[in-house]
Amino acid sequence: xxxxxxxxxxxxxxxxxxxxxxxxxxxxxxxxxxxxxxxxxxxxxxxxxxxxxxxxxxxxxxxxxxxxxxxxxxxxxxxxxxxxxxxxxxxxxxxxxxxxxxxxxxxxxxxxxxxxxxxxxxxxxxxxxxxxxxxxxxxxxxxxxxxxxxxxxxxxxxxxxxxxxxxxxxxxxxxxxxxxxxxxxxxxxxxxxxxxxxxxxxxxxxxxxxxxxxxxxxxxxxxxxxxxxxxxxxxxxxxxxxxxxxxxxxxxx
Ligand SMILES: NC(=O)c1ccc[n+]([C@@H]2O[C@H](COP(=O)([O-])OP(=O)(O)OC[C@H]3O[C@@H](n4cnc5c(N)ncnc54)[C@H](O)[C@@H]3O)[C@@H](O)[C@H]2O)c1
Numbered sequence: 001x002x003x004x005x006x007x008x009x010x011x012x013x014x015x016x017x018x019x020x021x022x023x024x025x026x027x028x029x030x031x032x033x034x035x036x037x038x039x040x041x042x043x044x045x046x047x048x049x050x051x052x053x054x055x056x057x058x059x060x061x062x063x064x065x066x067x068x069x070x071x072x073x074x075x076x077x078x079x080x081x082x083x084x085x086x087x088x089x090x091x092x093x094x095x096x097x098x099x100x101x102x103x104x105x106x107x108x109x110x111x112x113x114x115x116x117x118x119x120x121x122x123x124x125x126x127x128x129x130x131x132x133x134x135x136x137x138x139x140x141x142x143x144x145x146x147x148x149x150x151x152x153x154x155x156x157x158x159x160x161x162x163x164x165x166x167x168x169x170x171x172x173x174x175x176x177x178x179x180x181x182x183x184x185x186x187x188x189x190x191x192x193x194x195x196x197x198x199x200x201x202x203x204x205x206x207x208x209x210x211x212x213x214x215x216x217x218x219x220x221x222x223x224x225x226x227x228x229x230x231x232x233x234x235x236x237x238x239x240x241x242x243x244x245x246x247x248x249x250x251x252x253x
Contacts (some may be wrong), residue, residue: 002057004236005236006230006234007033007234007235008030008230008233009034009035011030011089011090012037012086013035013036013038013092014037014066014077014081015037016094016095017042018094019050020043020194021195021196022094024039027039027054028050029221030090030230031054032059035060035089036086038063038077038081039064040063040064043065047065047180050063051063056173056225060085064081065081069116069117071124076126077125078079079128079184085194087132087136089136089140090140091125091139091141092229093141093144095117096163097114097118099114099159102154102174103155103157108208110158114159115162118159119162119165119166119169126209133177133182138181139177142183142232142233144163144186145164145167145170145186145189146163146253147251148160149167167188173242174242176240177241182215183237183240183251184241184242185244186244186245187232188245188246188247189224189248190214190247190249191213191251192224193221193222198243201219207219212213213251214250215250215253218247
């Protein structure tokens with residue numbers, strides 16, 4: 001019996017916000033599976049160091065900077081990726097802005113910033129890469145959702161709304177782009193020990209305590225999304241589109 005094909009050889013993968021956390025773990029995985037990857041991040045020095053580490057291990061990576069709150073950066077990012085590595089075959093819309101603000105204190109400016117970064121930037125960057133995918137009749141798009149997108153969260157209303165939008169966009173584009181053999185899926189993490197949660201998950205005791213609220217008994221690690229990402233970006237996932245896959249240790253069950 002032949003095992004499923006998880007290779008990403010010959011593909012160009014652009015992962016936004018990938019100098020750290022879940023994005024970095026997925027980018028490293030795609031590189032290990034043979035893709036040339038763009039480590040994109042607002043922190044260009046960190047992105048450059050991670051790209052260099054992938055190259056030192058025999059992979060292929062470049063680093064690109066740019067702030068996802070600026071929509072013009074989406075066009076630049078797609079163009080610079082094409083110039084350096086070729087058209088984007090795999091897009092992982094991973095970067096997001098997350099602000100904890102009680103509902104009545106959330107200002108239009110702050111909410112606009114989050115919705116720009118988390119929804120409009122994702123939409124624009126996707127528009128930039130889809131035409132070449134359509135021409136090739138092959139493409140893989142992953143949007144990062146969140147457990148907050150399903151549950152809602154009045155302490156981070158704009159963020160939660162933006163993640164609900166990722167699930168909706170995924171369903172719409174999953175159907176719309178299926179005829180071009182482009183799959184679009186949403187990976188929705190639960191509660192992960194990453195940089196954005198550094199103030200909350202500040203020590204091992206807090207991390208262990210947090211794990212008690214998760215059916216599988218622990219907080220997520222950045223690499224917990226790697227398997228799903230590889231499945232969705234390789235031939236093994238060819239027949240999966242328009243789905244939200246929750247990687248949350250059972251929190252949403
Ligand atoms: N960590 C969690 O518990 C969790 C839960 C659900 C969903 N998610 C989602 O998973 C994705 C990855 O989250 P993470 O926890 O790995 O994040 P993280 O905070 O570890 O890393 C995010 C990266 O994005 C970069 N970044 C921040 N602002 C940026 C900007 N304006 N422009 C460009 N890059 C910017 C940061 O420098 C950082 O390297 C996000 O979409 C997040 O919403 C995370």
